[in-house]
Amino acid sequence: MIAPTITYHEFRGSNDVLRNPRAASPRERTKRASILTALTLFLPGGAQITAGSRSLGRIALAVTVGCWFLLLLGITMYFTMRSVLLSALTQPFIMWTGSIILVALGIGWLVLWLDTFRLIRFSQLAPGFKPIIAVILVLLTALTSGGLAYAGHLLNDARNALAGIFGEGAAVQAEDGRYNFLLLGADAGEGREGLRPDSIHVISVNQATSETIIVSIPRNFQNAQFAEGSPMREIYPNGYNCGNECIINFLYTEVHNSYSHLYPEAQDPGAAAMMDAASGTLDLAIHGYVMVDMGGFSELIDAMGGITVESGGWVPYRGRHPETNQWGNRWFEPGTLELDGSDALSFARSRTHSNDYNRIQRQQCVQQAMIGQFTPQTLLTRFTEIMAAGENIVETDLPQAQLGSLLDLAVDAQDHTPQRLTLGAPDFGSAGDLFSTYPDFDQIHARVDELIANEGEDDDAPSAQEPQEQTEPESPEEAADSEGEPPGPTPEHTDPAVAEDEPGEQQTAEASELTQPDGSPLTELYLIEAQQRGEIGILEQAASTNGECSPGN
Known part of the structure; x- marks a missing residue:
């Protein structure tokens, strides 16, 4: 009896679990599915070269290498030629091209994920592992392909917003x-x-x-x-x-x-x-x-999710009474204030019972709070709202x-x-010097x-x-x-x-030292009632330090 002849390629194919999982054990098939998923995530095109269409894999791998090269080039330019990089990235044509490329990459990655679904061969997986790998693949597809498509959408929104804000012409x-x-x-x-x-x-x-x-x-x-x-x-x-x-x-x-x-x-x-x-x-x-x-200023702060400031004095404004809900006089208390857009605008605008110099200091404080609290997380999570508010x-x-x-x-x-x-005061004399x-x-x-x-003399100086x-x-x-x-x-x-x-x-009494006639601390309700009674002196004393302000954490 003559033994059947097995060629090298047949022998290799029967043992190549990645390309031919039929003869593999359930454990090996699970490992194979994990490898193909990891390749598509970290090296798009790698799964196709290993277990699928090598021509598709080579194209995808070439694109992947090109993207990594551009990313490394961008990182290098950021540290060596940042001005050139930022100038290029903010040009309308490059932003438009970038949005198209991001969407195209998202579509291409989606094709690779769908092909990876096919290559994994769900019918040959262990029953308990099928739903796990399915959920993982769906989540990764949404994260990668969906993330790229959304990034392209945001970049195009940014291009339109910047075109609406900035003009044309050469740099000054x-x-x-x-x-x-x-x-x-x-x-x-x-x-x-x-x-x-x-x-x-x-x-x-x-x-x-x-x-x-x-x-x-x-x-x-x-x-x-x-x-x-x-x-x-x-x-x-x-x-x-x-x-x-x-x-x-x-x-x-x-x-x-x-x-x-x-x-x-x-x-x-x-x-x-x-x-x-x-x-x-x-x-x-x-x-x-x-x-x-300033009428739309509150939109931008609301788009940021609000700001936090530390106020050193009582700040009067117009709002709804805390008890009756009727429109009238209100007061921001000294201390930490969490301000939405409308409140931040009232806080920055107020000059009743104080003067323009306190108002300027509060405006600077709000500006610093916006800059200091404008984090990358805020930009990413509220990008569309911020761009729309800025354009308006x-x-x-x-x-x-x-x-x-x-x-x-x-x-x-x-x-x-x-x-x-x-x-003006306090940098040029006192308030009374005019x-x-x-x-x-x-x-x-x-x-x-x-x-x-x-x-350059002392960056740590006031x-x-x-x-x-x-x-x-x-x-x-x-x-x-x-x-x-x-x-x-x-x-x-x-x-x-x-x-x-x-x-x-200028009033010399600190707002924190002021008390009601019975010795108890000032409250907003007391100041509202004092304002109704026309007791201007206590109101001016309470507001005298409201220019003392710093951005919160």
């Missing part, structure tokens, strides 16, 4: 090694004619070191100077100096109503005039502006071509504590130059410049003799809100 060049931008918080409040920027800040960034200076200009700042070459110098050759009719936040509306023809090429003539005023006042070239609509409330003349270099500066700037300066009404521009320029000169020594306010007669002009603003206010901004005598 730094001047004297600095980028200077005007940040405006605009508000079309009740009883107002047109939009007004109530929050005015100049952000100056050192191009080489990314160190940052933030200069805050009070909304009731008067006599603002215009930069050389500004068309507004034809109207106000000596600065914006017509008294209370010419506080700086009126400039935006006035230019829109009467002088927009002076800025024929500007997409927002009011913002262009505000840039000229900030430039002349600080003696800094302003390269662009970003304006946030942000206006800027900065070109999208500038975005990459600005992001690069922003990353480096997080390593430095910004220096801060307010054009520096914002009668500013000394030589002092302002000197302080800005000092901040620039101090860059972020704000030490305020000038505060002295007792001069009497009206002394002020008239020293200034050569009547002290204080004139009474012809056209906006009742401006009158509230005029700083009065």
Whole structure:
């Protein structure tokens, strides 16, 4: 009897469990299914080369290697050529191409998973293992293919949002090694004619070191100077100096109503005039502006899931009574506050029973809280909401071509504590000195130059410049003799809100030390009742320290 002849290939095939699992034991088939699943997850195309269509596997493996190469190249560029990488990734065409590629990769990975389902051969698996491997494959398919497709969708949303926020054109060049931008918080409040920027800040960034200076200009700042070459110098050759009719936040509306023809090429003539005023006042070239609509500001904070701040004083606002639910006066208590968008806007806006300087400090605090609490987890989980909110409330003349270099500066700037300066109390005398009404521009320029000169000396130093020594306010007669002009603003206010901004005598009592007549601590209900009774003194004392604010954890 002649024994049957078995070729080498037949022998090898019968023992190749991965490609021919028929003769394998249940344990070996389970191990085979696990290997094919792991290959498709970590080395897409590996399962097909091992146990399926080698041509499909080679194509998938080539794509996989290309993706790993691009990822490693991106990581290398982030640490060596970050500005170039970010500039490339924020270009509209590259973002559009990237979204298409991500969706295509998701579809390709889905094809590989479906083929892996086939290669595993569920009919040959042990009964108890079938549902386990099925659930694992479904979850991994959703995680990988679904994740790539969703990433492509988000990238396309980001492209559309950035196109709606940023303009076209070439990137602007730094001047004297600095980028200077005007940040405006605009508000079309009740009883107002047109939009007004109530929050005015100049952000100056050192191009080489990314160190940052933030200069805050009070909304009731008067006599603002215009930069050389500004068309507004034809109207106000000596600065914006017509008294209370010419506080700086009126400039935006006035230019829109009467002088927009002076800025024929500007997409927002009011913002262009505000840039000229900030430039002349600080003696800094302003390269662009970003304006946030404070009316939609709450949308962005809600999209982030809220913010946390530490408040040092009582902050009045309008809301629903905690007991009766009727609309009226409310107070934020000192301490840790968890704020949604509406509450954060009320907290930042409030100036009743205090002044603009406390308000500026709270605005800066809210801005820092937003930046500090804007985590990658928040961005990933709320990306669509954040992009939609940003597109609705942000206006800027900065070109999208500038975005990459600005992001690069922003990353480096997080390593430095910004220096801060307010054009008024406490950085320029006390609140009673009325520096914002009668500013000394030589002092302002000197302080800005000092901040620039101090860059890099001590990053652990306090972020704000030490305020000038505060002295007792001069009497009206002394002020008239020293200034050569009547002290204080004139009474012809056209906006009742401006009158509230005029700083009065500062209360010295700490809000935490104030008590009710019976010695018990202050409560919100007591302050509401005191407000109804017209007891202004206790209200001003309670609000006197509400500028003390820091971002929460």
